[in-house]
Amino acid sequence: MAPLILGMIPILLASSYFGYIYQKSARELKRLDSVTRSPIYSHFIESVAGLPTIRAYQQQARFIAESDARIDTNSCVYHHLWSTNRWLAVRLQLLGAAIVGMVGVYILFTLGTVPKTTAALVLLYCMSFSDSMNVLIRQQATLEMDFNSVERAAVEYTLELEQEKAAINPDCRPSSASWPAQGEISVSNLRLSYPGTETDVLQDVSFHIPPRTKVGVVGRTGAGKTSLIAALFRLVEPKAKSRLVIDGQDILQLGLEDLRGRLAIVPQESILFRGTIRSNLDPFQEFLDVDLWAALEKAQLKGRVVKSLEDAVGEGGSNFSVGERALLCFARALLRTHAGGRGVLVLDEATASVDPENDARIQEMTKTQLSNITVLSVAHRLRTVAFYDLVLVLQQGQVLEYGPPLTLLEDPQSAFRAMAQQTGEFEALMAIAKKASCRSSEKGSSIDGGKNDGGVKV
Numbered sequence: 001m002a003p004l005i006l007g008m009i010p011i012l013l014a015s016s017y018f019g020y021i022y023q024k025s026a027r028e029l030k031r032l033d034s035v036t037r038s039p040i041y042s043h044f045i046e047s048v049a050g051l052p053t054i055r056a057y058q059q060q061a062r063f064i065a066e067s068d069a070r071i072d073t074n075s076c077v078y079h080h081l082w083s084t085n086r087w088l089a090v091r092l093q094l095l096g097a098a099i100v101g102m103v104g105v106y107i108l109f110t111l112g113t114v115p116k117t118t119a120a121l122v123l124l125y126c127m128s129f130s131d132s133m134n135v136l137i138r139q140q141a142t143l144e145m146d147f148n149s150v151e152r153a154a155v156e157y158t159l160e161l162e163q164e165k166a167a168i169n170p171d172c173r174p175s176s177a178s179w180p181a182q183g184e185i186s187v188s189n190l191r192l193s194y195p196g197t198e199t200d201v202l203q204d205v206s207f208h209i210p211p212r213t214k215v216g217v218v219g220r221t222g223a224g225k226t227s228l229i230a231a232l233f234r235l236v237e238p239k240a241k242s243r244l245v246i247d248g249q250d251i252l253q254l255g256l257e258d259l260r261g262r263l264a265i266v267p268q269e270s271i272l273f274r275g276t277i278r279s280n281l282d283p284f285q286e287f288l289d290v291d292l293w294a295a296l297e298k299a300q301l302k303g304r305v306v307k308s309l310e311d312a313v314g315e316g317g318s319n320f321s322v323g324e325r326a327l328l329c330f331a332r333a334l335l336r337t338h339a340g341g342r343g344v345l346v347l348d349e350a351t352a353s354v355d356p357e358n359d360a361r362i363q364e365m366t367k368t369q370l371s372n373i374t375v376l377s378v379a380h381r382l383r384t385v386a387f388y389d390l391v392l393v394l395q396q397g398q399v400l401e402y403g404p405p406l407t408l409l410e411d412p413q414s415a416f417r418a419m420a421q422q423t424g425e426f427e428a429l430m431a432i433a434k435k436a437s438c439r440s441s442e443k444g445s446s447i448d449g450g451k452n453d454g455g456v457k458v
């Protein structure tokens with residue numbers, strides 16, 4: 001048996017070497033397979049979601065070609081992955097044949113000393129050696145490759161991805177259960193840059209919003225309007241020395257759950273989830289049914305669109321029109337501000353994709369239903385902020401102007417006036433601003449804090 005044992009040593013070493021080479025290459029190929037497979041699924045999901053648009057613009061051929069290209073890229077990697085599999089199988093079979101040959105020669109030289117039944121049994125087990133080694137190495141490699149998903153989740157999404165701040169900061173909690181009730185906002189020396197870039201998209205932005213004031217944020221593309229919203233919700237952390245204070249509370253010290261749970265927002269894209277009207281309006285079950293119905297009634301959806309709080313909502317709100325989805329998001333914001341006692345509402349181009357009828361309806365709700373809270377609205381149409389109390393004009397991440405719309409429109413040097421003239425609606429905007437100014441005077445409302453800086457270039 002000693003010659004057989006000595007002969008097995010190099011064969012086992014060769015098997016280990018081939019297994020090491022296979023595992024090393026298969027592991028990397030499995031990573032590439034996962035990376036190239038994900039775009040196929042994402043492209044398919046996007047194509048199904050946007051199928052009406054694709055057909056409307058007759059872009060079926062382009063999307064099919066794009067899908068085929070992604071499948072071809074993944075197929076190339078998959079082909080190489082299985083080629084390494086066959087590479088290992090061929091070499092292990094050769095080693096198995098070598099073992100069978102070595103044992104056969106040994107039996108011939110020891111003919112008569114080894115029983116025939118024993119020799120046949122040894123040959124039978126030797127013939128299955130290559131299959132056993134193939135399964136052993138393949139199972140070990142498969143186990144390691146299957147951990148590729150764990151590796152991606154642990155490394156890419158846990159270690160390499162920058163983590164947000166804590167949800168709750170025990171050392172700094174909201175001053176009261178109704179915070180922010182007044183909606184007074186003070187921004188000082190706000191600087192912001194996105195991860196991976198060194199350029200500041202917001203540069204020393206400073207302004208003050210009195211309580212219960214409607215402020216429109218306008219500016220060209222890239223002026224920093226959306227970045228201001230990102231800073232307010234701390235989707236991106238502002239730089240050091242920046243200060244964001246709401247009702248006397250420094251929100252940069254608050255936990256993210258305390259901050260985002262107290263502010264209401266109507267995003268540009270109306271976001272609804274599969275479920276019911278109730279689960280979309282009140283996902284955390286914080287409010288009573290009467291509050292939900294009140295919010296729907298203020299959004300003019302009660303009885304007209306929504307018959308029951310258990311009405312089904314499709315994925316992404318697919319069973320509602322774009323305008324109805326926007327109104328549902330508006331009702332969700334009204335629920336948090338009115339029933340929840342919150343005093344700040346952010347409108348991030350909320351009517352950008354809404355038809356004129358629903359746009360007018362939302363603007364009317366802004367005038368009537370949001371009179372007692374602070375509204376910060378990123379505007380895509382100047383008409384939507386012409387009746388606001390104050391207008392903040394941003395340019396290249398800096399505050400260019402800040403003041404009442406009428407004051408800015410009457411200033412010949414005002415950038416807001418120039419923007420209004422370029423839209424071709426200057427006279428209409430002036431009339432809206434004058435009407436809003438007269439209505440504010442009649443109600444005795446005062447925004448002296450904003451008017452002191454009105455029309456002043458910053």
